[in-house]
Amino acid sequence: MQDxxxxxxxxxxxxRNGVAMDNRIRxxxxxxxxxxxxxxxxxxxxxxxxxxxxxLINSRLLIVGAGGLGCPAAQYIAGAGVGTIGIVDGDVxxxxxxxxxxxxxxxxxxxxxxxxxxxxxxGLNPLPTYVPHDSHIDPQNAADIISQYDVVVDCTDxxxxxxxxxxxxVLLCKxxxxxxxxxxxxxxxxxxxxxxPQGLLDRKYAPCxxxxxxxxxxxxxxxxxxxxxxxxxxxxxMGVAQAGEAIKIIASALHxxxxxxxxxxxxxxxxxxxxxxxxxxxxxxxxxxxRALKMASRKKTCFACGENSTLTLDGIKxxxxxxxxxxxxxxTHSNLPPEERITAAAYHAARSRGELPEHVLLDTRExxxxxxxxxxxxxxxxxxxxxxTAAAVKRGGASTDQILGSAELQPxxxxxxxxxVCRRGLDSQEAVEKLxxxxxxxxGKRKIMDIVGGMKAWKEEVDHSFPFI
Amino acid sequence: MTSHPPAAAAQSGSSGKFTILYFASAGSYTGKxxxxxxxxxxxxxxxxxxxxxxxxxxxxxxxxxxxxVNLTYVEMPSGNDESEDAAAAVIIQDxxxxxxxxxxxxx
Numbered sequence: 001m002q003d004x005x006x007x008x009x010x011x012x013x014x015x016r017n018g019v020a021m022d023n024r025i026r027x028x029x030x031x032x033x034x035x036x037x038x039x040x041x042x043x044x045x046x047x048x049x050x051x052x053x054x055x056l057i058n059s060r061l062l063i064v065g066a067g068g069l070g071c072p073a074a075q076y077i078a079g080a081g082v083g084t085i086g087i088v089d090g091d092v093x094x095x096x097x098x099x100x101x102x103x104x105x106x107x108x109x110x111x112x113x114x115x116x117x118x119x120x121x122x123g124l125n126p127l128p129t130y131v132p133h134d135s136h137i138d139p140q141n142a143a144d145i146i147s148q149y150d151v152v153v154d155c156t157d158x159x160x161x162x163x164x165x166x167x168x169x170v171l172l173c174k175x176x177x178x179x180x181x182x183x184x185x186x187x188x189x190x191x192x193x194x195x196x197p198q199g200l201l202d203r204k205y206a207p208c209x210x211x212x213x214x215x216x217x218x219x220x221x222x223x224x225x226x227x228x229x230x231x232x233x234x235x236x237x238m239g240v241a242q243a244g245e246a247i248k249i250i251a252s253a254l255h256x257x258x259x260x261x262x263x264x265x266x267x268x269x270x271x272x273x274x275x276x277x278x279x280x281x282x283x284x285x286x287x288x289x290x291r292a293l294k295m296a297s298r299k300k301t302c303f304a305c306g307e308n309s310t311l312t313l314d315g316i317k318x319x320x321x322x323x324x325x326x327x328x329x330x331x332t333h334s335n336l337p338p339e340e341r342i343t344a345a346a347y348h349a350a351r352s353r354g355e356l357p358e359h360v361l362l363d364t365r366e367x368x369x370x371x372x373x374x375x376x377x378x379x380x381x382x383x384x385x386x387x388x389t390a391a392a393v394k395r396g397g398a399s400t401d402q403i404l405g406s407a408e409l410q411p412x413x414x415x416x417x418x419x420x421v422c423r424r425g426l427d428s429q430e431a432v433e434k435l436x437x438x439x440x441x442x443x444g445k446r447k448i449m450d451i452v453g454g455m456k457a458w459k460e461e462v463d464h465s466f467p468f469i
Numbered sequence: 470m471t472s473h474p475p476a477a478a479a480q481s482g483s484s485g486k487f488t489i490l491y492f493a494s495a496g497s498y499t500g501k502x503x504x505x506x507x508x509x510x511x512x513x514x515x516x517x518x519x520x521x522x523x524x525x526x527x528x529x530x531x532x533x534x535x536x537x538v539n540l541t542y543v544e545m546p547s548g549n550d551e552s553e554d555a556a557a558a559v560i561i562q563d564x565x566x567x568x569x570x571x572x573x574x575x576x
Contacts, residue, residue, distance in 0.1 A: 069576035159574045180573040185493050187573050213572040217494065217533045228575070235576060274535075274542075276570065278492060278502075293568070294541045384497050391524030 029054065035127065039081050052251035053081065059250045060084040062146060064137055064165055065155035066091075066113040068230060069179050071103030071120075072239030073153055073246070078121040080247050084129045085121070086149055089113040090136035100232035137161060139323065142168045143313045150255045153242050154178040159216040160323040164316070166191060166209030170198050170305045171313050175255050177245045178209060179238040183228050185278035186238035189295065190245050193272075194254050196298070198305050204297035206272050211299045211306075216327045229368070237277055271295065336429055341450045345461040347419060359417040360404060362386075364427050365455065373467040375421065375458065381405040383427040390434045400440050417447040425454040485509075487565040495530050495569040499523050512538070512559035513546045515567070534571040 031039075031050075035057070043053045061082045063070050066089035078085060091113050093104045103117040114132035121130060133145055137156070146152055146168050154165050154176055162178065169176040175193035179186065189212065196205040249255050272295045279288030300307050303321075311321075342350075350356050363370055363378040370380040381389075381404065392398035404412070418435060422428040432450045435441070441448055451457070459466040486505040496502050499522075510518060515536070520527045536543050543559060561567055 065576055067576055155576050157575045159572065162572075162574060180576050182493065182573050182575040185496075185573065187570070212535060213533060215533050217571060218529065230575060238576075274570070276492065276568075291540060291568070293537045293570070296542045296544065384500060387498070387525060388500060388523065394524060 035081070038125070038127070042080060048251055055250050055253060056081050056247065057083045059151065059255070060086070060149045061151045061153065061246060061250070062086040062088065062149035063153045063155055064088045064161070065157060066101075066103065066117045067097065067155060067157060068100040068232070068235035069155035069181065069239040069242060070153075071101045071117060072236045073155055073179075073242040074103055074117055074121055075124060076240060076243035077153070077246060078125045078128055078130075080243070081125065082128060082247075082250065084131065084149075086131040086133060086145070087114045087117055088133040088135075088137050088145060089117075090134060100230060100235050102232075102236065137165065139164060139316050139319065143172065143316065146174060147172055149174065151246055151249055152176045153246050155239065155242065158327070160327040162209055163216070163326065164323050167304045167311055167316060167321075168313070169195075170208045171311065171316075173197060175249055176209070177242045177249070179242045181235035181238045182230055184231055184234055185276070186234050187277075188238055188241050188245070188275040190249070190272060192305070193249055194256075196305075198309055198311070199307055201298065201300055201307055205305075207295060207298050208302060208305045210304045211297075211302045212274070212295060214303075218328060231279075234277065234279060241275060272297070336432060336450055340432060340448065341452050342419070343452050343461065344421075344454075344457040347451055348458075348462045357416065358413065359419060360412065362404065362418060362420045362431065363455075364420060364422045364431050369423060369455075369469055372469050375455075378421065379405050383422065383431065386431055386434065390438060393438055400438055403435070403438070403440070414442045415445045417449060419449050419451055421451040421458070422454045424456045425450070425452055428454060485563050487561050487563065487567055490566065490568040492568060492570045493573050494571045495526075495534060498526050498530050508561055508563040508565065510561045512536075512543060512561055515561065516545070519569075530571055531569065534569050537568045537570065539566055540568075 031053075035053075039053050042048055043050065059082055061077060061084070063074050063077070063085065066074070066087050070087070070089070074085065074087065089112075093101075093109050093111050093113055093116050095106075095109055098104060098106060098109075101113075103120045104111075104113065105116070105120070108116040108119065112132075112134050114134045118130045118132055121128075131148075133141075135141070137145060142164055146165070152165065152169055152174050154162060156162060156165065162180070166176060166178070168174075169192050173192075173195035175195050176191040177188075177193075178191055179188040181187070191206060191212075192208050193206050274293040274295050276291040276293060277288065298305055303309060304311050315321075347356075361375060361378045363374055363380050364383040364386055365380070366382050367380055370378075374380070386403060389398055389403045393400055393403065401412075404418075418440070420428040420431045420435075422431070428450045432448050435448050440446065453460075455466065455468055459468040485508055487508040487510065488503060488505050490503045491499050491501060506518065516527055516531050519531060536545055538559065538561060546559075
């Protein structure tokens, strides 16, 4: 399907004969009255002009993800008049999306996100052609979808998909505008722009996602918006900034191969930047900050775009690399023996029968989650704080008592069991391991138990009205 | 190596400190958004210094994060990259601003 190293000269000449000719014909086209009026305020901006607007109208752009980033990005991309806008998403609109996913509506809850967002975009601008792709992007369909477009905007929500999209963009020579956001911070970076064939290293070229983030964080460390929360304006700013970058790329012809006479060679070697945004919610007077970080160019050793890369489109389709495994999504197994685990239902039953001795119930969720509801008597020690105290204990800077948080618990009989519960049952297992490691099991006198499945299981098995969040 | 410009944000005078910023999961792990640490410090000792302060931060955060000094990406001197030698020579100076930037994935 695709040679390992595309011949840049072949690529160049086909671009020259095809795209360039095409562009000459297209750029002689005049605007309709509606286009002229609709785009007038943006066309008179220095650097845009008639040429820039025609490039937008003649281009095809793909937005992957119709959520917190995709909605604001799509609004401005549609408004600017990009001719063909593809949107990929397999989800449906949910109530908990609406505080940030501004392209959907309360009246469209339950509708496919692609259809809901396109409905909204048509209201803003009916002129572009909107193409819905109503399933999630995956290794099987990624190349087929991405190959239909000139520029890709990554608005997805998980690491496996981010690596997949970046890899396919490298192989298909597509610029990628990538952003991400969680809680109170966001990141934006333009990758593989101007697009450069895989393996080319004769000068400085733009990096791909793997050049910047060589390996993903451990599966448990990666927070999703559903788990960690997200502020609407933060993800919104990042999405809007993505639209700005995409419009800039197309209007200045940076998406065209460097060989194309219509491309912008003087901009080709600009050092890429990573835009970082973060804002402080804990302190009302704390500033929010934007930082533009200078990034390095393409890495010689990069797995995807580097010198000896073996990455191919056929390989990706066949499951090589395995993105899920690379990002550790399959790893949700427990290392704890069964006798150190108890289901939420069994814990509740034993407790209500009065069979449990005096014990500590440690809830390792964040205090915001804890504030909405807890099991009676639970003590809140957020997981991060627990790990830090554990580290301090190891250094000799704290006592094991301090791990259990509040002082009124002390002294605890040395055989009083500790039960640990978290949100969904992963952190609690690690917490049990940590406590055992610190010798808090008192040589087997004390049981340290994980409540399987966390508060989610508590809601499902014990208290259906529990405000799980 | 002091080719990077001095950080405008960090006006710590000549107190022998650099500022370190913890973004996203680095902030959750350390429980703070920033702090100051003693300078000068060779870049090659940065991760070990942080590991000593926040046990486990290496595997949980640093291994997959990118690092900047004064708003410029620096290669950490631990991989097999070509810039290894240059990276090994970088010294974090008094008044520098270092940032730990883990990837964020949600959207």
